[in-house]
Structures are given as structure tokens and as C-alpha cells.
Amino acid sequence: xxxxxxxxxxxxxxxxxxxxxxxxxxxxxxxxxxxxxxxxxxxxxxxxxxxxxxxxxxxxxxxxxxxxxxxxxxxxxxxxxxxxxxxxxxxxxxxxxxxxxxxxxxxxxxxxxxxxxxxxxxxxxxxxxxxxxxxxxxxxxxxxxxxxxxxxxxxxxxxxxxxxxxxxxxxxxxxxxxxx
Amino acid sequence: xxxxxxxxxxxxxxxxxxxxxxxxxxxxxxxxxxxxxxxxxxxxxxxxxxxxxxxxxxxxxxxxxxxxxxxxxxxxxxxxxxxxxxxxxxxxxxxxxxxxxxxxxxxxxxxxxxxxxxxxxxxxxxxxxxxxxxxxxxxxxxxxxxxxxxxxxxxxxxxxxxxxxxxxxxxxxxxxxxxx
Numbered sequence: 001x002x003x004x005x006x007x008x009x010x011x012x013x014x015x016x017x018x019x020x021x022x023x024x025x026x027x028x029x030x031x032x033x034x035x036x037x038x039x040x041x042x043x044x045x046x047x048x049x050x051x052x053x054x055x056x057x058x059x060x061x062x063x064x065x066x067x068x069x070x071x072x073x074x075x076x077x078x079x080x081x082x083x084x085x086x087x088x089x090x091x092x093x094x095x096x097x098x099x100x101x102x103x104x105x106x107x108x109x110x111x112x113x114x115x116x117x118x119x120x121x122x123x124x125x126x127x128x129x130x131x132x133x134x135x136x137x138x139x140x141x142x143x144x145x146x147x148x149x150x151x152x153x154x155x156x157x158x159x160x161x162x163x164x165x166x167x168x169x170x171x172x173x174x175x176x177x178x179x180x
Numbered sequence: 181x182x183x184x185x186x187x188x189x190x191x192x193x194x195x196x197x198x199x200x201x202x203x204x205x206x207x208x209x210x211x212x213x214x215x216x217x218x219x220x221x222x223x224x225x226x227x228x229x230x231x232x233x234x235x236x237x238x239x240x241x242x243x244x245x246x247x248x249x250x251x252x253x254x255x256x257x258x259x260x261x262x263x264x265x266x267x268x269x270x271x272x273x274x275x276x277x278x279x280x281x282x283x284x285x286x287x288x289x290x291x292x293x294x295x296x297x298x299x300x301x302x303x304x305x306x307x308x309x310x311x312x313x314x315x316x317x318x319x320x321x322x323x324x325x326x327x328x329x330x331x332x333x334x335x336x337x338x339x340x341x342x343x344x345x346x347x348x349x350x351x352x353x354x355x356x357x358x359x360x
Contacts, residue, residue: 014200019199085245109330109332134341135345137318138323138341138342138345139319139345142323142326142327143318143319143322143323143326144187144321145326145330146323146325146326147303147322148331150289150325152289160312161318162318165318165319167347167348168348168349169345169349
């Protein structure tokens with residue numbers, strides 16, 4: 001049932017019906033009973049939030065180039081290409097709209113945190129200086145998402161600037177490094 | 181008429197009706213003719229976008245402490261306190277929702293850009309090393325807005341970390357400084 005429901009939500013988001021879709025519509029399109037959707041997800045916002053997280057965090061394996069800077073650049077570039085697509089932007093905005101009810105940590109952000117932790121841990125093992133996980137999230141992911149959500153440009157040149165910036169932070173303050 | 185309409189929109193946003201308000205409702209509350217609102221703003225989304233920009237960018241004068249780092253810290257702290265308020269968050273999300281139609285540069289972002297330019301120009305005149313305007317926007321404003329929009333914490337400790345980060349960038353790469 002989950003994949004049919006996810007696909008139906010994706011189809012409605014793609015058709016520009018993100019803000020207006022209802023559980024009966026999703027149920028009809030997915031060929032399942034609306035009651036089952038109500039029982040499992042509770043509300044259309046909860047369902048939409050879950051599908052958005054799934055859509056935004058699935059995808060390519062984490063880069064492992066052997067050099068942290070290159071890992072970050074590749075990681076950021078995949079995310080930028082992803083959030084730059086209109087349908088993904090619609091999902092991102094759906095996440096934002098769902099935030100009023102979801103006061104817990106944003107699950108989409110949590111996936112990025114785990115990925116940042118893994119890349120930084122590998123770099124530390126290799127003896128590289130590293131930014132903290134927070135720095136990677138705040139200075140690479142946040143600006144990318146911010147640009148995407150507000151309709152600003154998210155291109156390769158922009159990604160390269162962000163990567164330069166986060167690497168520059170590193171060189172300046174070795175005391176603040178170490179993958180915290 | 182503008183102030184009555186802005187006040188009516190503000191009242192409806194405050195009452196949690198951001199997503200459902202209509203032009204006739206706003207007109208009724210403001211005591212103006214709906215036709216005048218349609219003629220001037222065209223749609224409820226355009227009106228809501230304009231009010232959101234006004235709400236998000238009005239306020240305190242730009243800090244002028246004589247030291248760029250302190251200017252940035254004060255500026256960021258005022259913005260953080262502002263976007264951390266539920267009503268302002270609602271406005272920010274209204275801006276995000278309006279983005280589908282508004283492909284031009286986000287006006288709210290433009291106000292922050294002008295403020296960053298002014299603080300950096302003053303610091304350059306004093307002979308201080310400065311980050312670029314883009315760096316200030318991407319690494320202080322974007323993470324603050326991102327946190328606010330996604331319901332993550334926006335407190336003084338967080339602001340202090342962002343300020344440290346952008347100052348660290350400076351020290352590391354003097355070649356990239358200079359207020360570009």
C-alpha cells in the first residue's frame with residue numbers, strides 16, 4: 001500500500017495539486033481505501049511530509065573519493081541538482097508548509113546530518129582536518145535549501161563557492177575543527 | 181488604503197488563516213472595496229507576498245558599532261529574534277509559498293543584501309578585512325532563515341556560531357575578502 005500511496009501523492013504534487021490534494025483523492029488514485037490512509041497517516045499533511053522526506057533523501061550513494069573536499073563538492077552538487085528541480089522544490093515547500101505541526105527535528109535535515117557525519121568520520125580517520133558536522137550543514141546544505149526554497153539560483157558555480165567557503169573556515173580556525 | 185489592508189492581512193496571518201484568507205475577507209476586515217484590492221494587487225498571493233516582505237524587513241536601524249564583527253553579530257541577532265517569532269515564521273512561509281509565481285529575486289533577500297553591502301562598505305573604509313556580501317548572506321542569513329522556516333532552533337548561541345564561522349572564513353582566505 002505504501003508505494004501506491006506514495007506514487008499517488010507524487011503524481012498529485014507533479015500536477016501542481018500539492019496544496020489542494022485530499023486523502024480521498026489520494027486513495028482514489030492509489031486504489032486503496034481512504035480509511036486505511038487515515039488510520040496509517042492521520043492527515044494529508046503528515047502523509048505529504050513523509051513522502052517529501054522520502055523524495056528528498058533517496059538517491060545516490062554517499063561520495064567516497066578519498067578527499068573530504070571532493071566528497072563535499074560531489075555531495076553538494078547532487079543535492080543542488082536535486083533541489084533545483086521544480087518537483088523537488090515543490091516537495092521542499094511541502095515540508096516547509098508541514099512545519100507548523102511538526103515541531104520535532106526535520107527528518108530531511110537529519111538524513112543530511114548522518115551523511116555529513118559519515119564523510120567527516122572517514123576524513124578524520126584519514127587524518128584530514130575537517131569542519132564540524134554543524135558547519136557542513138549550516139554552510140553548505142542550509143544555503144542550498146534556502147536558495148531552492150526561495151527560487152534563487154542553485155547552479156554548479158554556486159555550489160563551488162559554498163565548498164570553498166566551508167574549506168576556508170577550516171584553515172582559519174583549526175581549533176574549531178575535528179568533526180564535532 | 182495600504183495600511184488598512186496590510187493590517188487586515190497581518191490580523192488574518194496572526195489568526196492562523198494565512199493559507200485560507202481570501203481577498204473579500206481582507207477587504208471586509210480592512211473596510212475597503214474588494215475591487216480596489218484586486219485592481220492594485222491582482223491576487224491574494226501577490227498581496228500576501230508584499231505584506232510579508234514589509235513585515236520581514238522593517239525594523240531596527242542597521243548596527244554601526246565601529247567593528248564589522250560586532251555589526252554582524254547585532255544584525256544577525258535582531259534578525260534571529262525576529263524570524264524566531266511564530267508570526268514572522270508564518271510570514272516567511274507565506275513568502276516561500278508565493279515563490280512559485282514570483283521568479284524574480286526575493287525582495288526580502290534584496291533588503292538583506294543592501295544592509296550587508298552597507299556594513300561591509302563601512303568596514304572597508306575603516307580598513308578592516310571583510311567577507312563578501314554573498315558570504316554574509318549565504319552563511320549568516322541563509323542558515324537563520326533555513327532554521328526558522330524548518331522549525332529548527334534560532335537562539336543566541338546559534339547566532340554566535342554563525343558569526344564565528346563567517347569571521348573564520350575571512351582569516352583563512354584573505355584573497356577572497358574585500359566586500360565583493
